[in-house]
Amino acid sequence: MSADCPCEISPCQGPLCDWRLWERGVAFRLMDRALPDILSAYPTAGLLQRIMIRHRPDICPPWRFYEHIPQGASVLDVGCGMGSHLITLAALDRISSGHGVDVSSRAIDQAALAAKSYPRSNLTFEVMRSIDSVPKNKFDVVIMIDVMHHVPKDRRESTFFGCVERVKSGGIFIYKDMADRPSFNAFANRMHDLVIAGEWVRYLPLETALEWGSAAGLQLVRRAEYKKLFYAHELLVFRS
Numbered sequence: 001m002s003a004d005c006p007c008e009i010s011p012c013q014g015p016l017c018d019w020r021l022w023e024r025g026v027a028f029r030l031m032d033r034a035l036p037d038i039l040s041a042y043p044t045a046g047l048l049q050r051i052m053i054r055h056r057p058d059i060c061p062p063w064r065f066y067e068h069i070p071q072g073a074s075v076l077d078v079g080c081g082m083g084s085h086l087i088t089l090a091a092l093d094r095i096s097s098g099h100g101v102d103v104s105s106r107a108i109d110q111a112a113l114a115a116k117s118y119p120r121s122n123l124t125f126e127v128m129r130s131i132d133s134v135p136k137n138k139f140d141v142v143i144m145i146d147v148m149h150h151v152p153k154d155r156r157e158s159t160f161f162g163c164v165e166r167v168k169s170g171g172i173f174i175y176k177d178m179a180d181r182p183s184f185n186a187f188a189n190r191m192h193d194l195v196i197a198g199e200w201v202r203y204l205p206l207e208t209a210l211e212w213g214s215a216a217g218l219q220l221v222r223r224a225e226y227k228k229l230f231y232a233h234e235l236l237v238f239r240s
């Protein structure tokens with residue numbers, strides 16, 4: 001049992017301990033309800049985009065990964081979409097700078113416009129063609145949230161290792177994706193992506209991401225699997 005954990009399990013799994021995750025789950029539910037309203041930073045967003053910005057935290061609760069972003073960190077968000085994570089983190093005054101990249105120029109246009117509402121947070125956004133086109137700067141934290149199942153299979157490994165390459169020594173890589181099981185939840189998310197992105201997605205097995213993390217010499221700090229509404233999520237937090 002670790003000193004700061006109320007569980008009586010020996011040996012306690014530390015940050016991976018079920019008890020701590022349950023306690024955190026309760027705290028997260030409260031924090032997710034208290035997120036800043038960032039919608040006003042997106043004055044030109046269409047109806048579907050506005051719905052996504054407002055309700056994304058309801059299907060993808062963010063504090064489970066925000067808690068691993070230290071105060072004042074520099075953050076690279078790979079597959080940032082409309083930049084809602086970096087914009088939210090800026091609104092929370094949690095980061096010193098953020099750079100978001102995505103293959104969608106439409107999404108990046110919205111993110112760049114939203115960044116103007118948070119000039120103090122040094123937010124920049126750019127369109128990426130592949131991970132190779134992303135500047136090789138190092139960041140305290142690199143996040144890749146719900147992106148891998150959209151990446152073509154032959155580019156997944158290079159994208160994963162490209163993210164790792166951009167993490168400072170001692171920094172954090174947060175990898176989250178939709179789970180390929182249970183099959184009902186995987187199917188529900190496939191239908192979601194078919195409607196929203198017009199794409200029949202293929203998931204990367206979590207074991208593969210774990211193997212790549214280990215091959216890259218990363219230390220696993222947290223592994224979590226959880227559900228929200230019809231959606232099943234997988235989260236890995238690595239330290240470089």
Ligand SMILES: C[S@@+](CC[C@H](N)C(=O)[O-])C[C@H]1O[C@@H](n2cnc3c(N)ncnc32)[C@H](O)[C@@H]1O
Nearest residue numbers: 079080081102103104107145146147150151152
């Ligand atoms: C479900 S959205 C997630 C957006 C954001 N990360 C979030 O959590 O709100 C998936 C994003 O991945 C982007 N994407 C798709 N293929 C990609 C690729 N090969 N490389 C980087 N991003 C990609 C899409 O344009 C989209 O913005």
